[in-house]
Amino acid sequence: MSAMAVAAKAAKTTGTPGAAEEASCLSVSHLSLKFGKGCPACLGPNAKLERNVCPVCGTVHAVRDVSLEVYPGEIIGIVGESGSGKSSLMKCIYFDQQATSGDVRALPYDGGAENILTASPQQKRHIRNSVFGMVYQNPYLGLRMDFSSLSNIAEQMIAAGDRTVSHMCERGYYLLDKVNIPARRAKDAPALFSGGMQQRVQIAKALSNNPPILLLDEVTTGLDLSVQASVLDLILRIRRDFNVSMLVVSHDLGVIRMLADRTFVMLDGQVIEHGLTDQILEDPQHAYTQQLVYSLL
Amino acid sequence: MEQMYNFAFFDEASKREIRRAIFKGIAIPGYQVPFASREMPIGRGWGTGGLQVTLAIIGADDVLKVIDQGCDESVNAVNIKKLVAATTDVEVTEDTGEATIIQSRHRIPEQPLTEDQILVLQVPTPEPLRDFEPSEAKTRVLHAEADYTGAWLGLFDQIVKFGSTTTGADHPCLVNGRYVMAPSPIPRFDTLKLNDSDNLTILGAGREKKIYAVPPHTRVEPLDFEDYPFRVESFEGRACRLCGATDVYLDEFVDEATGKTVYQCNDTAWCAKRRAEKGGE
Numbered sequence: 001m002s003a004m005a006v007a008a009k010a011a012k013t014t015g016t017p018g019a020a021e022e023a024s025c026l027s028v029s030h031l032s033l034k035f036g037k038g039c040p041a042c043l044g045p046n047a048k049l050e051r052n053v054c055p056v057c058g059t060v061h062a063v064r065d066v067s068l069e070v071y072p073g074e075i076i077g078i079v080g081e082s083g084s085g086k087s088s089l090m091k092c093i094y095f096d097q098q099a100t101s102g103d104v105r106a107l108p109y110d111g112g113a114e115n116i117l118t119a120s121p122q123q124k125r126h127i128r129n130s131v132f133g134m135v136y137q138n139p140y141l142g143l144r145m146d147f148s149s150l151s152n153i154a155e156q157m158i159a160a161g162d163r164t165v166s167h168m169c170e171r172g173y174y175l176l177d178k179v180n181i182p183a184r185r186a187k188d189a190p191a192l193f194s195g196g197m198q199q200r201v202q203i204a205k206a207l208s209n210n211p212p213i214l215l216l217d218e219v220t221t222g223l224d225l226s227v228q229a230s231v232l233d234l235i236l237r238i239r240r241d242f243n244v245s246m247l248v249v250s251h252d253l254g255v256i257r258m259l260a261d262r263t264f265v266m267l268d269g270q271v272i273e274h275g276l277t278d279q280i281l282e283d284p285q286h287a288y289t290q291q292l293v294y295s296l297l
Numbered sequence: 298m299e300q301m302y303n304f305a306f307f308d309e310a311s312k313r314e315i316r317r318a319i320f321k322g323i324a325i326p327g328y329q330v331p332f333a334s335r336e337m338p339i340g341r342g343w344g345t346g347g348l349q350v351t352l353a354i355i356g357a358d359d360v361l362k363v364i365d366q367g368c369d370e371s372v373n374a375v376n377i378k379k380l381v382a383a384t385t386d387v388e389v390t391e392d393t394g395e396a397t398i399i400q401s402r403h404r405i406p407e408q409p410l411t412e413d414q415i416l417v418l419q420v421p422t423p424e425p426l427r428d429f430e431p432s433e434a435k436t437r438v439l440h441a442e443a444d445y446t447g448a449w450l451g452l453f454d455q456i457v458k459f460g461s462t463t464t465g466a467d468h469p470c471l472v473n474g475r476y477v478m479a480p481s482p483i484p485r486f487d488t489l490k491l492n493d494s495d496n497l498t499i500l501g502a503g504r505e506k507k508i509y510a511v512p513p514h515t516r517v518e519p520l521d522f523e524d525y526p527f528r529v530e531s532f533e534g535r536a537c538r539l540c541g542a543t544d545v546y547l548d549e550f551v552d553e554a555t556g557k558t559v560y561q562c563n564d565t566a567w568c569a570k571r572r573a574e575k576g577g578e
Contacts, residue, residue, distance in 0.1 A: 121442050144429075144450075151454040158453060159446040164523045165456050187457055 023107055024069035025245040026093075026213050031102030033063040033088050033269075052085070052268040062088040063099070064269040070213070073243040077260025077277060079251060079292065085269040086249040087137070090217050092117075093247070094134050095124045106131050108212040129159045133206030133244075137218035139198035142205065145191035149176060149201050152190060156208045175204035179234055196227035203234065207242075214238070214246045220255055232258055253296045257281055265289045305352040306384040311335060315353035315508070319499055322510035327472025328440070329423050334506040338380065345503030347400045347419035348377055354415065354499070355381065355398060360388045362396035367404040367546070367563035374402075391566045403466070405487040407545050407567040410496035412513060420481040420502040423509065425469040445469075445477045448520055456525055468527070471518045472511060480517075486529045486546045491517040537562045540571040 036059030042049060045065070052061045063085045070076050078086050091097035093104055095117075105112040109131045116127055128134075136142040143152050150172040157168050176186050179200040190198045199219060206214060216235065220228040232255065238244055248259050256263055257277060264274040265286065273286040284290045305312065318332035337345040344365075355361065361381055365374040369391040377400065378389050390396050393408040400417040410416060426436045429447025439447065448469045455463045462468070466482040470491065480488055481500055491498060491511050498511040511517060521527035536543045538559045545567065547560040562568035 121438075125442070125444060147450065147454045148457045150457045151450055154453050155446060155450050158449045159444070163449075165453065166524050168453070169457065 022071060023112065025072045025074075025107050026070040026247070027105045027107075027112065028069075028089075028093065029067040029103045031063055031066045031089065031092055031104065032061070032100050033085075033092055033097060034100045035060040035062060049268065052083075061269050063092060066102075066264075066266075066269075066271050068264055068271070068274070070245045070247060072212075072245055073239060074262070075239060075246045075248055075260050077256040077263040078247065078249045078266060079253060079256050079263060080266035081251065081292075084266040086251075086266055087217055088269075089266070090134075090215055090247065090249055094132055094215055095128060106213065125159070129156045130209050131211055131213055133209075133211035133214045135199070135202045135206050135214070135216045135219050137221055139190065139195070139202050142202045143190045143198060146189050148187045148189055149181065149193075149204075150186050152201060153205050153208045156205070160209055171208065172204075175207055176201070178207075178238075179204045180230065196223050196231070199223060199227075199231060200234070203231070203238075207238065210242065212244060214244050216246060216248045218250055219248075221250070221252065228255075235259060253281065253293065265292070302384045304357075304385060305355050306380070307335070307349075307352055312353045315349055318508040319350065319353065319510065322499065322508050323497070323512050325476070326512055326515050327470075327476030327478040327509060329478075329507040329509045331506055332508050334503045337503065339376065341504040342421065343373060344377055344400070344402060344419040346501030346505075346508070347402070347417045347503075348380070348501075349503060350417045350499050350501040350508065351377075351381060351398055351400045352384075354417075355385055355387060357385065357387065359385075359397045360390050360395055361398050361400070362390050362393060362566075363400045364404060364406070364564075364566070365402045367548075368565045370565070392570070393566055403482055403484070404546070404564060405483055405490045407542075407562070407564045408570075409490075410494065412495045414496045416496055416498045418481040418483070418498060418500045420479065420500045420507070421504070422467075423479055423500065423502040423505050423507040425477050425479040440476060443475065445471075445520075448477050449522075452520060452522070452525075456522070462521075462525065462527075469520050471516075471520060473515050473517075477520065478509060478511075478517075484530060484546060485519070485527070488517070488519050489529065493517075532560070535560045537568060540568045540575070542568070542571060 036057060038059045039054060039057035041047060041056040042054035042059055049061060066089055068076060080086050088097060092099035099117050102117060103115045104117050106116055109116060109127055134142060150169055153172040153175055154168040162168055173183055173186060181197060181200055190201050220231050250256055260277045263277045263280045264271050267288050273289050281293055284293045315332055318330045321330045335349060337348060339345060363374040363378040365371040382389050393406040397413060398415050398417060402419045405416060424436055426439055426447040428451055430436050452462045466484050467479050468485050468488050469477050470480050470488060472478045480491060493514050495513055497513055500509050519527040532547045535547055537547060538561055540562060542562055546563045548563045550559050550561060552559050
C-alpha cells in the first residue's frame, strides 16, 4: 500500500504520462539492444530487416525500441517465439546485459527520478538487490548450486548489509516454508534438489529482500504439470500477499492466460501487439499473434 | 666466495619490478598488485612468492629468519634460507628478535615483532573471493566496487552447515576499511596480530603472481557476524609440555609410549628460547 501511495505522490510531482491517479511501478521506454555498429539502413525507425538482422551491415537488433509500463500489483506477460528478444529485454532491465539505448525508471528506487540504465555500478547493484527479484529459466543461472538453500536466500540480504545470522536464517526458513520446501532440506544445496524444487528455491531467493518488482523468465518451462501448477499458484499468492508487480516472460500461452493482466507480444525484437490478455488471446490482431494463438488450439 | 649470481639471485631490473609492486601494495593496503612472478629454483607453490619478495628487499646488512609451520628446521625453510644466504652472504638466525626479515609460512612468530622488522608471508591463494567467483576478471570488478558479499556468504554457509565458521586458517579480513584480504594460511590465532602491528607485513603469491601488504599500524578486521563473532583457537587448560607456555599456539601430539595426547609450542624458536632462559636461571 505504501508503495502505491509513494507512486501516486511521485506521479503528481514528476507528472508521469498516463497516470493521473496511479503511476507505473516500472516504466521502460524505447529500450534497444543491438549487437553490431548499425548502419544508415538499419538505424531508422522503420528499417527493413531480415528477421532482426540488418541485411546491409549484419547488425543483430535483439530488442528494438520496446516501451512498456508495469503498475503496482500488476502482472505483465511477454510472449513470443525463441529469439524474439523476450529474455534479452529482461536481462537489460536486470542489468545482466548492457542495453544499447533506452530509459528505464523504477518508482520504488528513487520515485522514478532517474534512468536506472545510466546508474553507477554500485547503484545498479543496490537496485538489483532491493528493487528487483529475478527468477531465471535455468536455476543454474540464479542459484549457487553448492551453497545451502539458506545461504542462497541470504546472499542478497548480505549484499544489502544484513550481518545477523539468526535474522537471515529466520527469513530463509519463512520463505522456504512459503514455497513449500520442508525445513529439513533448508541446509541442503540446490544441486541435490529436483528441478521444481530448485525453481522454488529461486523464487524464495528472489523474494528475500521483499522486492517490489519480480522478473520471471520462463519460470515453469521444463517443469512437469503438477509442479507447474503449484509454482503458478505460488506466484499468484505472492502477488496477492505482497502486492508485487511482475514481468513474466513465457512462450507458454497457458501460463500467460493464467497469470498476466496485460500481455505484450514480441517478434524479431519488437513489440507487435499489446493489450489485455483476454483481448490478445481471444481476438488477436496481428498475423503472427493469430498464428501463435491458433497453434495453441 | 666465487660470485656465481648477481646479489640476491635476481638481476637488478627484476628486483626493481618486484619492489615497485611492493610499494604499490603498501600504498594501497590489502590490494593485490599483479607482478611478473619469476621462475625460481624451487617449484611454484613452495614459497616462491615469499622468496621473491625476500630477495627483492634484502640488503647486505639484513639478518634473515625463515620458518615453515612455526619451525626453523623444516626442509622448505632450510632450503629457502640456504638459497638466500648463498646468493647474498647475509647472516641467518633462528632468533626472532635478531632477524630483520622473517619469511614465514603458516605462522606469525609468538614474539611480538617490532617496527624494524619485516614479515614476509608466503601465500597460496591470495583471492578471498575465489570460491565464490572463479573468474579473475570478475573478482577484480568486485574488489573495485568493494562488493564483498561473496566473502560473507562463504562464512554464512559454513555457519549454516556446521554451526560455526570453519576457517581453520586464512580467515578473510577487511584491511584499512577497504579491501578484503586473504591473510595467507595463518591460523585465526595469528590473524589478530596483523591488526595495528608495529611491523610491515608483505604477502607474496608466486603461483598466482600477486603481492599485497599490510603497513604498520593498519586496521585489519576479520569478517564476522553480529551473532557469530570472530573467535581465535582456544588452548584453555593446556600448556606446552616442554616450556610450559599457555598463551601460545600449540601443536597436538600423541605420545606413542603412553598413548596420551600432549601439547607443544608450534613456534619452535620461541619454545627453545624459553627453555634456555629457564635453564639459565
